[in-house]
Amino acid sequence: MRLFHSPGSCSIGIRVLLEHVQAPYELVTIATARGDHRKPEYLALNPKGKVPAFELDDGNLLTEFPVIAQWIARNFSAARLLPGDQLGELRALELLEYIVSSLHMRGAVFLLRPEKFSAEAPAQEDLRQHGREVLTEGFPMLSKRLGDSEFFFDGFTIVDAAAFYLLNWKDRVGMVLPAKLEAYHQRLLKLPAVQHALA
Ligand SMILES: N[C@@H](CCC(=O)N[C@@H](CS)C(=O)NCC(=O)O)C(=O)O
Structure with a gap:
């Protein structure tokens, strides 16, 4: 592969x-x-x-x-990268879609790469603003969803892998994460799989 x-x-x-x-x-x-x-x-x-x-x-x-x-x-x-029960699996896919389709594609991409969508400076500023709003709303939502849990579901899943890449852009998007999300990102950074992937 x-x-x-x-x-x-x-x-x-x-x-x-x-x-x-x-x-x-x-x-x-x-x-x-x-x-x-x-x-x-x-x-x-x-x-x-x-x-x-x-x-x-x-x-x-x-x-x-x-x-x-x-x-x-x-x-x-x-x-066990997905929950074993049907509703759990659907909840995981729902959160994965939200991270990838909304927070990444409409949040981070609009904020960091507005020139991909318009050459006009005012339109680019609107896109940046929209991207910022998506993330400003989304990070606290993720933090609340996570709560005090180690991962979003029981054990590490494909949702955590998506959350990891998104949170890894926190400096690029210039945002301070809510405390629980920040602690979660720090925990993810210590996982052997993450360390190997970053090596
Ligand atoms: N919806 C795609 C998004 C992939 C995507 O946008 N990848 C970015 C890197 S994070 C890329 O290839 N960007 C190059 C470009 O758009 O020119 C997915 O889920 O894989």
Whole structure:
């Protein structure tokens, strides 16, 4: 299996999951900062020009964080990366979607990369403001949802891997996390899988 990954990007969350289940995989660096993701060789493989992308042993390429994360959860089921009961699983997928589709794509992306959507300075400022609002509302919501628990569900799940990459951008988005969320981020940073993924 091969993971197409860019340092500092959301693909670190998939790396954390692969390290957590101790999957054998090859890491291929696609540095978005250098524009590797727009190069013809990568676009031929993944026309979306995004990371993460995950190539299975049979050559199939999976994209989209929640899909790759679910593939890992299903294929390394002993690691219990999703709650075992149906409602628990749906609650985990609901939170995963919120982190990826709202907090990442409409929060962090609008705040950090408004030029992707408009070349006009006032529109960019509106986008930044919208992104800031999404995160300002979202971080306390996550913190409340977490409460005093170690993880969002019983044990480490794919939700924690997504939360990890998002919280890792706290300095980039210039936000101070609510205390419980900050303590959770510090706990995640100490996990062996996270340490290996960051190494
Ligand atoms: N919805 C996608 C988002 C992937 C995404 O936006 N990845 C970013 C890195 S965090 C990327 O590849 N950015 C390069 C670009 O958009 O040009 C997913 O869930 O995987």
